[in-house]
Amino acid sequence: MKRIAVCPGSFDPITLGHLDIINRASTLFDKVIVLVSFNAAKKAAFTVGERVEMIYDVVKDLDNVVVDCNDGLLADYLKRTGATAIVKGLRAVSDFEYEFQMALANRKLYDGAETVFLTTTGENMFLSSSVVKQIAYFGGDISGFVPPQIHDFIKSRLLKSDDIKI
Template sequence: MRIAVCPGSFDPVTLGHLDIIDRASKLFDKVIVLVSFNANKSRAAFTPTERMEMIIEVTKHLDNVVVDCYNGLLADYLQKTGANAIVKGLRAVSDFEYEFQMALANKKLYNDAETVFLTTTGENMFLSSSVVKEIASFGGDITGFVPKQIQSKITDRLYKPANNIDQ
């Protein structure tokens, strides 16, 4: 069985993430969407459980996709689950440098780990969870950025009406 892990913080999951997950589900027998922790990222807007629930909601139509959470080395998780592929989405050349380093490190830690890079579609090249969080925090329309099933959950959590400043 070909098992792939699609890791990320998914804080929150975007249409770009969903596109990569959907495409990976067509390439592998099983795809584990892994909510992972990144110490280099700022404080999360959603708990790991909330992120998992949102991913489950937007991937329930994909029979071979499961969602999990892990706080450790990705290479260890692959060994533990029997997965042999890591699927990463690339938006731009700048993503590649970091992801290439991570692919080499994972291969060194677990020789059976292969990293598969999927390029994003043109309409998602700019899209990131950080962009979604910023737009939502100002009450902007995130319709074209996240699956509609979770839009209100994101807006309800992040929208903070600004105080008007007297001029």
Template sequence: MERIAVCPGSFDPVTLGHLDIFSRASNLFDRVIVLVSKNMMKSHESFTPQERKDMILRVTKNLPNLEVDIFGGLLADYVKDAGAIAIVKGLRAVSDFEYEFQMALANRKLYAGAETVFLTTTTENMYLSSSVVKQIAAFGGDISHFVPPEILDFIEKRLVKERQS
């Protein structure tokens, strides 16, 4: 039986921290679906779902068992329909765990066929988030240490354009 995992997130934009979680998940599962989704807690998105999907595809070409999809509904429904056995979430700090633990319990209640697996970030990525990248870029800071080089120019151009608006 193929072991499929879904790795959901907004990835607005994708960071080196996300890439680390994708890579590690691809070593644990036969197939990993990175699922670009809308975060209801965030009111503004810098990149469209299709742009985020395209960026992730560009930076994960070396992971043959990874695919990217877009979904706007309940995660539990997607996981069930995909035949996945796991939901993979990256954790940076204890503060992430509280929210993610609640979500894991809710997803388990909605669909008991998949476990939530938490992967802790590497120490160099503990502070890194899409929000941090956007904030640094908004003030003209160097984000090259935070995002994959293949998509750096695209991200910078978009975030600079937002700053000027």
């Protein structure tokens, strides 16, 4: 039986912190699905299609990693794909409280859903898509925060963009 995990997130945009968690998950599971999820509470800077393409560009060399998107419940997606694990990265204790609630909710909706928490590396503890967007908006250097393959696209899109609310 294949061990399939889902790494869900908005990935708006994907960061080196996200990529670290994805890389590590790919060593633990037979297949990892990086899932761009729709979050009604967030106004995205990039379309779902753009986020999927950016992620694909940075994971295409990982043989057991695929990219997908979903606009429904994560528990339903797991059932449909046969995935049994949700992989979430934790930066701080504050992340744990929210992610623990989500893990319990997903388990209640689908008893085959286990959540695996991977702690971030020290250099990524502060890193989030929101931080990247704010730095890029003001023309700051984001090269240490995002994969090089998508750096220019992110920077050109976010620099003093009227679409971005910081």
